[in-house]
Amino acid sequence: MFIINHKKIFLGIAVLLMLLSIAALLIWGLRLSIDFTGGSLLEVAFTGGRPEVSQIQDSLKDLNLGEVSVQPLEQRAVLLRLKDINEETHQKILTQLKSDVAGAEVIEKRFESVGPVIGQELKRKAWWAIFFVLLMIVLFVAYAFRKVSRPIASWRYGVAAIFALAHDVLIPSGVFAVLGRFAGKEVGLLFVTALLTILGFSVHDTIVVFDRIRENLRRGAGNTFNQTVGLSITQVFARSVNTSVAVLLTLVAVFLFGGESIKDFALVLIIGLFSGTYSSLFVASPLLVWWQEWKSR
Numbered sequence: 001m002f003i004i005n006h007k008k009i010f011l012g013i014a015v016l017l018m019l020l021s022i023a024a025l026l027i028w029g030l031r032l033s034i035d036f037t038g039g040s041l042l043e044v045a046f047t048g049g050r051p052e053v054s055q056i057q058d059s060l061k062d063l064n065l066g067e068v069s070v071q072p073l074e075q076r077a078v079l080l081r082l083k084d085i086n087e088e089t090h091q092k093i094l095t096q097l098k099s100d101v102a103g104a105e106v107i108e109k110r111f112e113s114v115g116p117v118i119g120q121e122l123k124r125k126a127w128w129a130i131f132f133v134l135l136m137i138v139l140f141v142a143y144a145f146r147k148v149s150r151p152i153a154s155w156r157y158g159v160a161a162i163f164a165l166a167h168d169v170l171i172p173s174g175v176f177a178v179l180g181r182f183a184g185k186e187v188g189l190l191f192v193t194a195l196l197t198i199l200g201f202s203v204h205d206t207i208v209v210f211d212r213i214r215e216n217l218r219r220g221a222g223n224t225f226n227q228t229v230g231l232s233i234t235q236v237f238a239r240s241v242n243t244s245v246a247v248l249l250t251l252v253a254v255f256l257f258g259g260e261s262i263k264d265f266a267l268v269l270i271i272g273l274f275s276g277t278y279s280s281l282f283v284a285s286p287l288l289v290w291w292q293e294w295k296s297r
Helices: 007-026 053-059 087-100 116-144 155-181 189-219 223-257 261-294
Strands: 039-047 069-074 077-083 106-114
Touching: 007 069, 007 155, 007 261, 039 087, 053 077, 053 087, 087 106, 116 155, 116 189, 155 189, 155 261, 189 223, 189 261, 223 261
Parallel strands: none
Antiparallel strands: 039 077, 039 106, 069 077
16 A cells, blocks of 8 residues: 555656656757668778777768768777768778778778658658557557446546556656767667557556456455555566566666667666556556545545
8 A cells, every 4th residue: 555655756756757858858859860860870890999080070071971970889989970872972981981090990880871751751650650559558448447437437547558658658758868968869760669669568567457456346355446456556566576677687688788789779678667667556556546536526
């Protein structure tokens, strides 16, 4: 009953984090990668000493590439972000770097190019994917709990689940808005994939709690709705936390020892895992209790 007795505190924390995330998104927004904006991405490594950023930019000036962003990476590598280029220009860049950087061999590790039209199409489809998933989740929860009409209507379970999912999407997005502003982190298709994964994990956890509430309501466990929900959370608390910890250990290993290209993906999942576990136990079900109390008053 601890969570239910202190539900206003836990719900207040969730609302505060959501408001801070919305503020970060409105002020700074997400820094979109070439997946959504279009452009080219070239990652190269130097066998000798890595040249300075200014030296690399000066080396590429004569190729008329426009603004070139150079980001140093681990293991003597750099990541070049520039406008959409063709294969001929791509090879010219490599040749120029090899000729200007004395005493070091230049090794290409990655090259990606996305046109602006394709980028806008991917962005539009990403938004539709998230919207479609949320809609399907609401319909599924409303249908699954259609026979649970007392003391609150079944559709309110769907609304509570959506509030929890909004919490789970906003917090990683807000964190990456801050990281994009101060650490240059970008979001692309892997970010959207991570968000959809978070939604699936979180709604699964939430439905497990809701299902236990439904069973306890049918059995008449607890004298009041508050007690029934508190008992249900207690019964699934250890299972939910243990599952989250097991997944967290895997994600931390991927983040620490995985390649540079999937570290941000793992980071989004780690943040989403925390927010998803919190919302399933401390937000969705307490929200139902608060809603019932408000309705009774």
